[in-house]
Amino acid sequence: MLDLFDKYAIFGAFWMTIKLTIFSAIGALVIGTVLAVMRVSPIAVLRRLGTFYVNTVRNTPLTLILVFCSLGVLYILQVNLADPKSPTSIVDNNIRWAIVGLSVYHAAFVCEALRSGVNTVPVGQAEAARSIGLTFTQSLREVILPQAFRGSIAPLGSVLIALTKNTTVASVIGVAEASLLMSEIIENETASLGVFLIFAMGFVILTLPVGMLFTTLSRRLAVKR
Amino acid sequence: MSAQNVLFDAPGPRARRRHAILTVVGFVLAAGGVALVLWKFAAQGQLEPSMWTSLFTADVWTAYLIPGLINTLKASAISIVLAIAFGLVFGLGRLSQVRAVRWVCGVVVEFFRSVPVLLMMYFSYRYYSNNGVFTNELNPLAAVVTGLTLYNGSVIAELVRSGVFGLPKGQAEAGLSIGLTEGQTLRSIQLPQALTAMLPALVGQLVVILKDSALGTAVLYPELLQAAKDIGTAYSNTIAAYVFVAVIFILLNYGLTVLAGRVERRLNRRGRGPRKGGQTTGVVGAGTVEAPIDDIGRKGLYTGDANNR
Numbered sequence: 001m002l003d004l005f006d007k008y009a010i011f012g013a014f015w016m017t018i019k020l021t022i023f024s025a026i027g028a029l030v031i032g033t034v035l036a037v038m039r040v041s042p043i044a045v046l047r048r049l050g051t052f053y054v055n056t057v058r059n060t061p062l063t064l065i066l067v068f069c070s071l072g073v074l075y076i077l078q079v080n081l082a083d084p085k086s087p088t089s090i091v092d093n094n095i096r097w098a099i100v101g102l103s104v105y106h107a108a109f110v111c112e113a114l115r116s117g118v119n120t121v122p123v124g125q126a127e128a129a130r131s132i133g134l135t136f137t138q139s140l141r142e143v144i145l146p147q148a149f150r151g152s153i154a155p156l157g158s159v160l161i162a163l164t165k166n167t168t169v170a171s172v173i174g175v176a177e178a179s180l181l182m183s184e185i186i187e188n189e190t191a192s193l194g195v196f197l198i199f200a201m202g203f204v205i206l207t208l209p210v211g212m213l214f215t216t217l218s219r220r221l222a223v224k225r
Numbered sequence: 226m227s228a229q230n231v232l233f234d235a236p237g238p239r240a241r242r243r244h245a246i247l248t249v250v251g252f253v254l255a256a257g258g259v260a261l262v263l264w265k266f267a268a269q270g271q272l273e274p275s276m277w278t279s280l281f282t283a284d285v286w287t288a289y290l291i292p293g294l295i296n297t298l299k300a301s302a303i304s305i306v307l308a309i310a311f312g313l314v315f316g317l318g319r320l321s322q323v324r325a326v327r328w329v330c331g332v333v334v335e336f337f338r339s340v341p342v343l344l345m346m347y348f349s350y351r352y353y354s355n356n357g358v359f360t361n362e363l364n365p366l367a368a369v370v371t372g373l374t375l376y377n378g379s380v381i382a383e384l385v386r387s388g389v390f391g392l393p394k395g396q397a398e399a400g401l402s403i404g405l406t407e408g409q410t411l412r413s414i415q416l417p418q419a420l421t422a423m424l425p426a427l428v429g430q431l432v433v434i435l436k437d438s439a440l441g442t443a444v445l446y447p448e449l450l451q452a453a454k455d456i457g458t459a460y461s462n463t464i465a466a467y468v469f470v471a472v473i474f475i476l477l478n479y480g481l482t483v484l485a486g487r488v489e490r491r492l493n494r495r496g497r498g499p500r501k502g503g504q505t506t507g508v509v510g511a512g513t514v515e516a517p518i519d520d521i522g523r524k525g526l527y528t529g530d531a532n533n534r
Contacts, residue, residue: 046248
């Protein structure tokens with residue numbers, strides 16, 4: 001079983017999983033925050049746009065989004081994210097489009113996580129802020145958002161864990177991450193439970209600390225009420 | 226919309242002007258986005274009417290869309306039934322009086338919740354076909370159902386557990402005080418209430434199953450996404466086919482989401498919905514994101530528009 005580690009770049013594949021996770025997490029956080037602000041803003045059009053985005057993306061299978069990015073946007077609409085002349089352009093394009101797809105998909109969940117954080121703030125806090133004469137920006141900055149971020153740590157952790165596991169879907173468009181390598185190994189060697197357990201444990205190791213970290217953080221930073 | 230005013234004061238003249246400007250900006254953004262997509266489509270000839278009208282010929286429906294949709298629904302239906310059975314067994318196992326049972330069930334549930342569904346599908350597909358567990362035709366379906374059942378079953382197990390924990394303590398105490406054993410209390414008093422309370426989350430889980438069934442395309446299961454790919458190859462209208470199938474998925478899932486909301490409101494009206502404060506706190510393991518989030522802070526500050534609650 002151990003010779004598999006010599007024969008195949010298992011750690012390399014997991015490194016790709018980690019890279020996909022980190023870059024997509026950053027992308028999803030940026031898009032998701034913008035969406036969350038849109039969804040709580042006083043402008044009806046922006047609110048509707050945010051809602052439309054979340055409802056659409058949340059109900060679309062991630063597989064469909066990634067396959068569309070690759071087959072549709074990259075190959076048919078010819079939108080390249082890498083220099084088409086470079087020798088690694090196919091690989092780079094797939095990786096980058098996978099990151100874009102993962103970001104776009106998880107942004108909807110980040111938005112909902114942040115919004116649920118805003119929902120943990122009791123109404124009285126906003127009323128109190130207004131009654132002592134804070135403006136909208138001030139009350140948001142000094143009273144609402146600090147509590148909201150602390151309230152959304154746990155759901156954000158759930159999104160990050162889901163994202164880590166969902167990077168496997170990138171294998172469908174040929175990104176060489178852990179699950180693609182596993183399917184290669186069980187095709188070439190044997191479909192033994194051991195191979196599955198190696199990869200499964202890899203994901204447990206990746207997600208377990210994240211879960212514990214975010215649980216601790218959310219407990220420690222929770223607003224005592 | 227009136228609840229909106231908790232966060233914002235009634236706008237004065239300057240704020241109204243600012244809002245008007247931002248409204249225009251919003252419209253421009255939306256229109257710009259749509260225009261960009263249409264322009265890109267047109268540049269590659271994807272707006273040709275024939276690309277889209279071919280989707281509405283009888284052949285496309287009988288040969289691709291309807292079989293694909295049936296396969297997607299079939300895999301989802303089998304998975305949800307098996308997942309509920311799995312979830313009940315392991316959810317109750319985690320509440321068992323015997324420490325060993327509790328521990329084993331806990332490990333199983335946590336393990337399958339943190340392993341990607343696709344990994345389970347790849348493995349079980351290869352395993353089934355190498356060992357001839359099912360017929361060749363059944364292998365892809367079996368692999369999809371295996372992956373979906375193990376993952377969603379674990380999530381449902383957690384729902385069962387948190388549903389029981391969410392009940393007021395008095396329920397169990399009342400059961401014990403009239404002389405029922407721990408097991409009887411769980412079965413006849415706590416579980417029925419917990420199951421009713423978790424109904425909305427269960428419907429929400431159906432959305433997850435329906436979406437994840439699209440992973441079946443990776444193990445050659447001829448479901449709806451695969452149908453889109455095949456249509457794209459046969460009629461060279463990949464973009465149109467994917468967009469259309471996406472719309473089908475969105476409508477199905479949105480319908481289920483609305484249904485979940487209805488069920489929840491109905492339960493709440495009858496005072497039997499999920500109880501506040503009883504949900505497990507902390508990060509929801511590897512679980513889905515939808516269900517836990519909607520349960521957090523139901524009585525908290527309310528901002529978005531009313532349609533989405």
